[in-house]
Amino acid sequence: MTHPAPSRRHAIAEDLRNQISTGHLKPGERLPSEAQLATRYEVSTPTLRNALALLQSEGLVEKIHGSGNFIRHPLRRFTYVGGGNTPAVQPAPDGALSVTVSTTNLRAQGHLAALLKVTPSSPLTEFLHLRHEGKTPHSLARVYIPRDLAPAADAAASLSSPRPSLAEVQEKVSARLPTPEEATALRISQSLAVLAITRVVTDINGRVVEAALLVLPGDRADALFTARHTPEEGNSNE
Amino acid sequence: MTHPAPSRRHAIAEDLRNQISTGHLKPGERLPSEAQLATRYEVSTPTLRNALALLQSEGLVEKIHGSGNFIRHPLRRFTYVGGGNTPAVQPAPDGALSVTVSTTNLRAQGHLAALLKVTPSSPLTEFLHLRHEGKTPHSLARVYIPRDLAPAADAAASLSSPRPSLAEVQEKVSARLPTPEEATALRISQSLAVLAITRVVTDINGRVVEAALLVLPGDRADALFTARHTPEEGNSNE
DNA sequence: GAGTGGTCTAGACCACGAG
DNA sequence: TCGTGGTCTAGACCACTCA
Numbered sequence: 001m002t003h004p005a006p007s008r009r010h011a012i013a014e015d016l017r018n019q020i021s022t023g024h025l026k027p028g029e030r031l032p033s034e035a036q037l038a039t040r041y042e043v044s045t046p047t048l049r050n051a052l053a054l055l056q057s058e059g060l061v062e063k064i065h066g067s068g069n070f071i072r073h074p075l076r077r078f079t080y081v082g083g084g085n086t087p088a089v090q091p092a093p094d095g096a097l098s099v100t101v102s103t104t105n106l107r108a109q110g111h112l113a114a115l116l117k118v119t120p121s122s123p124l125t126e127f128l129h130l131r132h133e134g135k136t137p138h139s140l141a142r143v144y145i146p147r148d149l150a151p152a153a154d155a156a157a158s159l160s161s162p163r164p165s166l167a168e169v170q171e172k173v174s175a176r177l178p179t180p181e182e183a184t185a186l187r188i189s190q191s192l193a194v195l196a197i198t199r200v201v202t203d204i205n206g207r208v209v210e211a212a213l214l215v216l217p218g219d220r221a222d223a224l225f226t227a228r229h230t231p232e233e234g235n236s237n238e
Numbered sequence: 239m240t241h242p243a244p245s246r247r248h249a250i251a252e253d254l255r256n257q258i259s260t261g262h263l264k265p266g267e268r269l270p271s272e273a274q275l276a277t278r279y280e281v282s283t284p285t286l287r288n289a290l291a292l293l294q295s296e297g298l299v300e301k302i303h304g305s306g307n308f309i310r311h312p313l314r315r316f317t318y319v320g321g322g323n324t325p326a327v328q329p330a331p332d333g334a335l336s337v338t339v340s341t342t343n344l345r346a347q348g349h350l351a352a353l354l355k356v357t358p359s360s361p362l363t364e365f366l367h368l369r370h371e372g373k374t375p376h377s378l379a380r381v382y383i384p385r386d387l388a389p390a391a392d393a394a395a396s397l398s399s400p401r402p403s404l405a406e407v408q409e410k411v412s413a414r415l416p417t418p419e420e421a422t423a424l425r426i427s428q429s430l431a432v433l434a435i436t437r438v439v440t441d442i443n444g445r446v447v448e449a450a451l452l453v454l455p456g457d458r459a460d461a462l463f464t465a466r467h468t469p470e471e472g473n474s475n476e
Numbered sequence: 477g478a479g480t481g482g483t484c485t486a487g488a489c490c491a492c493g494a495g
Numbered sequence: 496t497c498g499t500g501g502t503c504t505a506g507a508c509c510a511c512t513c514a
Contacts, residue, residue, distance in 0.1 A: 007428070008503075010418055033480065044504045049481085050429075057414040057431065065481050066512035079410075083465035169465045172317075175413035175431045175456035176295040180248055189482075190245070191288075193295065193413045193431030193456065218413035218431065225463040227321035227407045246484075271499065282485045287500085304493035304499050427501075 012051035031069040059219050078138045082225040084169040100130040115211040123147035137186045143212040167204040173197050186217045193218040250289035269307040316376045320463040322407040338368040353449040361385035375424045381450040405442040424455045431456040
């Protein structure tokens, strides 16, 4: 309990963290190769890679296959804003922010049918979003909408039309490792955890208007939720 | 892009997932030892462990050091409810739910001072919560409150008193690997990602009343956020 | 093609849990 | 004490990036 395993990788991570915060390593800079770092710290390559995995999960280091490990620009963190405004349309920090969308028609199956509260095999439309800023992907979204509510075919501008008063947005966040497909789509390592958000938007009549499965890369994404309280409601903080 | 690396570990994880969903492996059951599984699947122990890490991050498998890998009871998932009601006081599924609290007085430093919007070295009280259900920890929380707002000394029942109308609860969720201390406190592996939530509670006057750093084990915790919309506000879903 | 990270192997040794 | 998982080693080989 007192010193919970010295653990080589954390020692190395600590050392690199210090070098970053003291400015010995600057944002954008490239680290020596993993082989060089391994010999420098006198560890094997797997352990050195584990150390980098720690820094990567904190957003301090970015690994780029084939070219090296880089100190991340600390500001460049993407924030998903919860509460109904889909994938965070934000100030957009000058970098070209683009979205790739593809549309598919399909029929509800077990898990999806339950989420949308529809009977199995009822028709749905799936929107597959891949959000880029420049060439780094920011989020992967699978959005499912009952066919009769889905906008014609052009997806980009259509959903902006006001909907029949949606009443509730519920978002469940969890952390897990990505599937191989998600990892390649988001261009992250398969050992880097993602934020997985399941969003269910409910109508004022209780009908589920949309269900979405969002995946955000854990090294460069946060999810932000804001709740405002009108002073009337009894609030018990433990 | 077509088949993103067959990758042994995902194949093994897939096989075990199927055995779980088809009922060949039942909740509570113990898996063969990692050495046995490794020879069965004809892989080395590290790769087999990587396969189990996948299932662990999905909450399907629980690793217990020294005794084995077990199929998780799928229902047993802990849900943190965001929006102001602190660490999810819930139905409490019969299992004894206990909280360990320790209180410390300290002074604000850089990061903390910024979060609380107080001047550095201004007095704070820290509450360190460790939430158990039975003997499995559910969450680790470090709660910081300006000294003059902190309740006397007894922390357990005190905070229930109505506060001067808090106006906003902001919660930022990210995924990262745990520190060694967090890992031992939550009894999870150091390679399992946690949900890290930074919660800032603001007064109706704009004063920060509380800042909290919450850590939830990624294998058995979700965070749930619900937003209700009064139909008046213009809502643009992209 | 040279250099990089990504995956995997086949072990060794330590730390923990239960009898 | 014995069997378990946790950490680490010292390599091999493949996949990607860039000149």
